[in-house]
Amino acid sequence: MGPRWKGKDSEARALAEPMSEIVQQLQSCLIHSKTRGLLLGCSVLLGAGADCMDLLIRACFGQPIITAEKDKQWFELSLEESFYLFHSLRCLEIAGEDKRLKNEDEIWQYIISKKPAFPYFYKAYSHLRDKNWVVRSGFQYGVDFVAYHYHPALVHSEYAILVLSEGSDDVNGRLNVWSDLKCMVRLCGSVVKTLLVLRINRSDGYLAVSPLCLEKCNVEEYTITRWNPEQCREEKTINKRTGFLFMCSVCRMVSRACNNNAKMRVGDVKYQEEIAQDNGQRHNADPEEEKEKLEKLKF
């Protein structure tokens, strides 16, 4: 499933103004204006002038706060977003409640005290941001993040992301039971996204006491998708080299044939309409779900 652009010109706009360039411009603008953020709870607030405001919006960092103030636009950034600007892009300074600028260790300790699993979430966030994906909160979908190919105004998000860490001390506690996994896959299908799991693996020497731990872990990406045997019976290609991907095409609208009194010939066995319909009922053919799948195929 490729990116679903909104409108005819969106893809061209994205190519003309690559996200990497916008982020670079934002970086310069914030450094030049010596913008500083304020730690407040689990957010960072920053007041931006006109130039930085425009770039923050286009690069998709933070949410604008609506206020009456005219010469400054206030933004609320998540911990991941603000730490990315502070640590990865080195373009934002951050102050605490005492109005004093905090150093990296102080900021890290503050964030960890608020969100102990932060290293995993930040590793996942920065992993995709470094590849120029736009990463936003996945709160409204019950996931950790959503990832966009470009600005959300111009493209729908492709991936709903869950962050998992290895081992028994998995800090996120997701996908440990089938009901959660099925719920997520079902939800993602309904909103036309693919469930993407970012697994954070720790190597020796990982200690969450400082941002150095980020270098002691790596990210593995997995998609989890539902496979419908009723719809995938004809082989298109098999990628034997990687062995990980299985492509199939809809050869006939099988379930449509079932409902339209057609006789099907499958393999060596000839099925009458009744057995096909019975199989449809027995094996939970869900017309609504099939309709959604057909809609997806149009993209």
Next chain:
Amino acid sequence: MEIEDLASSSDGMSDLEVTSKELNDEELQYTSGSIPKLQFKKDTSKAHWNAEMGMAGVIEKKGKMWITTGIVRRGKLYYTIEETLFLAEILAVHMLDVDDTTLFLKDLYEKVAEGKSGCCWETFEVYRHLKSLGYIVGRFSFINQLKTLQISDLRPDFEVYLPNNKFRKSSPSDPSFMLYVTRAHPPSRNEIEELERKCNGIPLKFSHVDPGRVSFFSINRVELPILP
């Protein structure tokens, strides 16, 4: 596009397209008041159950189901318990015990319950689901595993081929995918890795069974591209 438009569309709420109406097949069955009718096979093979092997030895082949079902050993065709039960449910095979008395479905279900023939009930439900749709399904074989010295209990359950009227047991191509029937919980990363190692490059899918319902999933390693 104005900056205000960009700002207001950054939360992605327009992506929410949840369908509100859901067709529940259980509700359908309840209201229709009847159990769906199954089309039975007219050509019925005959087979003897061999308790020692845990398989059915075919003595009379009828119809065409046997072409894509069972394995041949020493010139004779044998069905595993899941193949036997599937064929028996649709009258494609008439099962006999060693003393030529008829084995009914009740007896076959009990054999599955005994658990001595290499297939549990959930694995059978997965087998039946795919077989009914025309897929060609065989038990995972260790032939390809001669190179692997590691022996553990964790291995795929089935090798699956797409429906194919040219399929021949004597010279099958590579399976389209391997299938692992998950037990109580979703597979862990280590389990996925170990299973994939045993697949020798053939894609792996996972299935999960709730009573009477089978669902299938793919878990694929990917790498999102670096964007401009």
